[in-house]
Amino acid sequence: MARRRKAAGTGGCVAPALGVAAVGAVLVGALGFVAAHPVLPAVVGTVVLGVTLSGLVLWQQARARDARQAWQLEVARSQEIARYHAMAPNEFERALAFLCTRDGCSQAQVTGRAGDLGADVVAYAPDGRKIVLQAKRYGVASKVTGPDLQRFGGTCYTVHGARVAAVVTTSTFTKQARQYAAHHGIRLFDGPGLAAWASRTGPAPWH
Incomplete structure (x- = not known):
């Protein structure tokens, strides 16, 4: 009975070991893929840069739109008050x-x-x-x-x-x-x- 419990305990360590081995295999495969395709990091960097620049452009456009609307609002208000100043x-x-x-x-x-x-x-x-x-x-x-x-x-x-x-x-x-x-x-x-x-x-x- 003692030998059976020892064997069962040994079997319980197999799953973590297999998991580590699987992760290692994936990493090795990924590194190998990158090494076989040296242009890939440049492509990924270009995509990230493009997304970043697009977001920056949209943000600047939104700020410009808000500033334009605020300016139009102030113009409208100034025109209104000018009318009342001209009244008796x-x-x-x-x-x-x-x-x-x-x-x-x-x-x-x-x-x-x-x-x-x-x-x-x-x-x-x-x-x-x-x-x-x-x-x-x-x-x-x-x-x-x-x-x-x-x-x-x-x-x-x-x-x-x-x-x-x-x-x-x-x-x-x-x-x-x-x-x-x-x-x-x-x-x-x-x-x-x-x-x-x-x-x-x-x-x-x-x-």
Whole structure:
């Protein structure tokens, strides 16, 4: 019985040995094939290089396409904001009312007049919320200030019943104005924000 167990144990080592021998035979065969075909490494290298270069070209083309699209987007936005800079204040208010109607609001109307208490455009968002906009058609050198926001903030909710209150300008806002707006939930749209809304590449004030 002891001899049988020894024989069985010896047989258990045969499979690994055969596996090693098989791997060795494959390697020897592969080396022999490469030696018999010396041009093969060059061919493989050429294929790898070609694939790499193709991937690089595709990557560069994708980057160029993205840059071109970004440039076209900036051109569209700059054209939009240039249009609004050329408007008179009352034309600017009508343009904002048009944008509201275009984007699904109802009952968009210009209310800006003497004694309007800061409400230049009133509309209702697609979900029914009342929107009150103040329009500031300023030059690039004139910023909307903190006191401007304070006057609007004192009436937009309590007097006009706004659910969405926003100040839209062709210029920009001072730090104090931004701080006041953030504290009182007033949304600010500067020149780039207006251009993005107008060109449908950015959100509307009620989004």
